[in-house]
Amino acid sequence: MTISPEERDAVYKTIFSRRDVRREFTDTAIPDDVLERILLAAHHAPSVGFMQPWDFIVVKSATSKKKIKQGFLDAHAQSSELFEGERKNQYQALKLEGIEEAPLGICVTCDRSRTGSVVLGRTVKPEMDLFSAVCAVQNLWLAARAENVGVGWVSIVHDNVVRDTLNIPDNIDIIAYLCVGYVEQFQTTPDLERLGWLPRRDAKNAIHFETWPDDNPL
Incomplete structure (x- = not known):
């Protein structure tokens, strides 16, 4: 299957315009067919040994959301104590x-036992199944x-809050x-970049050839 230039450009547009959304949500319901397409895309993520270790729990219950929100508030308060001075004030305002x-x-x-204890491709790096599940997140996004x-x-948010709320084994x-x-709306730049938490790193400083670089950037 060949990807046309128009299809290629659409993929790059999607990648570069993806955002971590926090505040712009509306109450418009997502149609079932749209949700099915999104989850099907997530299910087609690459996975080590084709073990497909992921599951997806769709949460609509206001009660469940309230419990998870309280878990966030508790963890957020704990996390804020790790920052100091103006950085702490900035964190609390986000x-x-x-x-x-x-x-x-x-x-x-991620069900790490889905296809047994020995998984093709996970014999040397046992965390590969976790990475596979993260690929599913990216596909979904x-x-x-x-x-x-x-x-x-x-x-x-601490795992035990989500685990208890959603009855996860x-x-x-x-x-x-x-x-x-x-x-x-989708913001043109990521929130943390736009609000001055950190700048975007120049891509050329993340790309190296053959070996790890010395202290001089490309």
Whole structure:
């Protein structure tokens, strides 16, 4: 299958316009067929040994969202104590989730025992199944952006809160809790870049050839 120049450009446009959405969610429901396409794209992520270790829990319950939001608030308060001075003030002022604003949440998990204890491609790097599940998150995120649906990854919440709320067994790893929904607008630059938390690193400084570089950038 050959990708046309127009299709190629659409892929790059989707990648470069993807955003971690926190505050722009609307209450517009996501149609079932759109959600199915997004989850199908996630299910077609690359996976080590073709073990497909992921599962996706779609969360619409206001009660569940409230519990996860409280978990975020508790973890956010703990995390703020790790920063000092103006950095702490800046951290506390950031909007870092849209748990209750988003029409739905999606929890992505990883079953590390899905195809047995010995997995092709995981024999030397056992964490490859976790990386595979993260690839599913990326597929989901890009598919959502192609559908003009926003996604925000909530990492500031303890696993036990999500596990207890969604009845996830102890042997299943929690990879991501994602806020998903239509948005008023997609920002032209990422929030943390736009608000001065950190600048975008120049891509040329992340690209090296043959060996790890010396102290001089390309």
